[in-house]
Amino acid sequence: MHTTAATATDNAAASGLLLLALIVVTLGYLAACWLWPFIACRRCSGTGKRRALIGRAFGLCHRCDGTGRQLRPGRRAINYLRTVRSKDTNR
Numbered sequence: 001m002h003t004t005a006a007t008a009t010d011n012a013a014a015s016g017l018l019l020l021a022l023i024v025v026t027l028g029y030l031a032a033c034w035l036w037p038f039i040a041c042r043r044c045s046g047t048g049k050r051r052a053l054i055g056r057a058f059g060l061c062h063r064c065d066g067t068g069r070q071l072r073p074g075r076r077a078i079n080y081l082r083t084v085r086s087k088d089t090n091r
């Protein structure tokens with residue numbers, strides 16, 4: 001009886017620890033997205049240029065508008081949450 005209770009407590013502690021680790025990882029990722037919001041554009045690999053099929057011509061990458069950078073998905077989520085929250089406070 002006593003051992004069963006101890007095992008249950010251990011499982012709760014383990015899952016609690018797992019949850020804590022998950023929260024720490026998520027917060028760390030969000031902090032990284034806050035500090036370094038951009039990643040190199042995947043289509044032009046950060047150059048901002050799109051090579052033409054023929055010759056040495058190039059155009060601006062449409063995906064990043066020639067900036068060569070893209071918002072990280074996490075940062076996009078943060079921006080989305082901020083706009084949602086600001087809408088709520090304005091109301």
Ligand SMILES: [Zn+2]
Pocket residue numbers: 041042043044045046048049061062063064065066067068069
């Ligand atoms: Zn690009």
